Amino acid sequence: MxxxxxxxxxxxxxxxxxxxxxxxxxxxxxxxxxxxxxxxxxxxxxxxxxxxxxxxxxxxxxxxxxxxxxxxxxxxxxxxxxxxxxxxxxxxxxxxxxxxxxxxxxxxxxxxxxxxxxxxxxxxxxxxxxxxxxxxxxxxxxxxxxxxxxxxxxxxxxxxxxxxxxxxxxxxxxxEAFVIENEKKNAKDAADRAAKEERYRTRLSKLTWDQLQSETPFERWSPSPPFPPEEFTTAARATIHDACAALKELGPKPKRADVRAILKKTVIWFNDADEKAGGVIETEEREDICAVLEEMAHCARQKALVDEIDEWREW
Structure with a gap:
């Protein structure tokens, strides 16, 4: 000691x-x-x-x-x-x-x-x-x-x-002035969130596997710090692309159990990788990962699985 x-x-x-x-x-x-x-x-x-x-x-x-x-x-x-x-x-x-x-x-x-x-x-x-x-x-x-x-x-x-x-x-x-400023900030944040959610709903309604696979996940994860190390980000992007490819291969009407297995495997990868990296998944990273997983679930026509993601993740 x-x-x-x-x-x-x-x-x-x-x-x-x-x-x-x-x-x-x-x-x-x-x-x-x-x-x-x-x-x-x-x-x-x-x-x-x-x-x-x-x-x-x-x-x-x-x-x-x-x-x-x-x-x-x-x-x-x-x-x-x-x-x-x-x-x-x-x-x-x-x-x-x-x-x-x-x-x-x-x-x-x-x-x-x-x-x-x-x-x-x-x-x-x-x-x-x-x-x-x-x-x-x-x-x-x-x-x-x-x-x-x-x-x-x-x-x-x-x-x-x-x-x-x-x-x-x-x-x-x-x-008094501080409270007023905070109220203004909260109102602006709420408006920004509402606009972002609307854009996101529009994106989900038109999303395809080809589009997902052509994009770079976690594009804002730079520089490191404050974002995770480059090797973590590179591996995370590869994991998402591999999962998208596997889900696409299931066809236009995949079984829920098959989609669940791929999504859960992806979440478990992030659990293990985060632990090995010393806990680098913070609030922003968590939001980004969950957003990508939600997009994958929607693209696989199994959006009900989104609610299960929290049960699998450890970050």
Missing amino acids: KDFLTRLFGGVSDGRTEKLTVPVNATGFAPFPNEPVSGQIYSFRTRPDSEFSPPATDRYAAIKVVGVDDKHVAVAVLDGIWATPPSIAEVGSSSIINEHRFAHTGRAAVFGVLHDWWRREGDLDEFSFVGMQAVFRREQQFAHEIATYAAGSRFSTLRAANHAAEGEWRWANDR
Whole structure:
């Protein structure tokens, strides 16, 4: 257990404040580390919550790496908000955010990020290394839960840090406007979904095997990260094309049992591949896979099988 904790936290703190020396470069700022390590503090400039929010926040927030295992970086979002990038001394008095906005119920803003998804550019603006801080007992427990996939553990990209930091600041300081913006966003999302569903129904009514086989499944799965590794995507596309070919060979009026067998085999392939890849099927990937399987069921004239897909999948 001690060796496991050492790998996870890089050492165990007794909960007392610990000052760690961080080298700085000629500009006076700490250089960006090559890889995440327990105890690192990073700052970032927050982004607007939605297109309906003011275009610039002029706020900075911070995250702390509270654990690193073979697959994940455990990240805690801190509750400080600053007008400029904070120093390590300024971050020192911050605690982990407890999320209360909208449907949140006070849960700590801690989540796991896949190593492949840890990157300096893209997910957070002005993402900068601040310094080092001891990892305390409560933080160690959060990291341990992520490393062991404990019930309730959350996994995301670094973008989740922005949602927590900016969202909680708006909830505490500008709630009325924030709620109105969220209502506008929800209304737009609902309208977009309705239009998308109508386009999808039209597509299903005209879909053929030749059309399905000529298309590239999961075309938006790029780049990686945040989407799955290229080899996973390539294999997934081949699996879908093979399944389409097998279903087409069943003829224009296939038996439900035969269609079910092919669809279930395809779902089981995704179950196994996802497990081997370390759980790369997230919300967007799940939606895309289910959409393709639904199209295959419709094309095979067995749309009733769509309801069974959830019973087979493990992602």
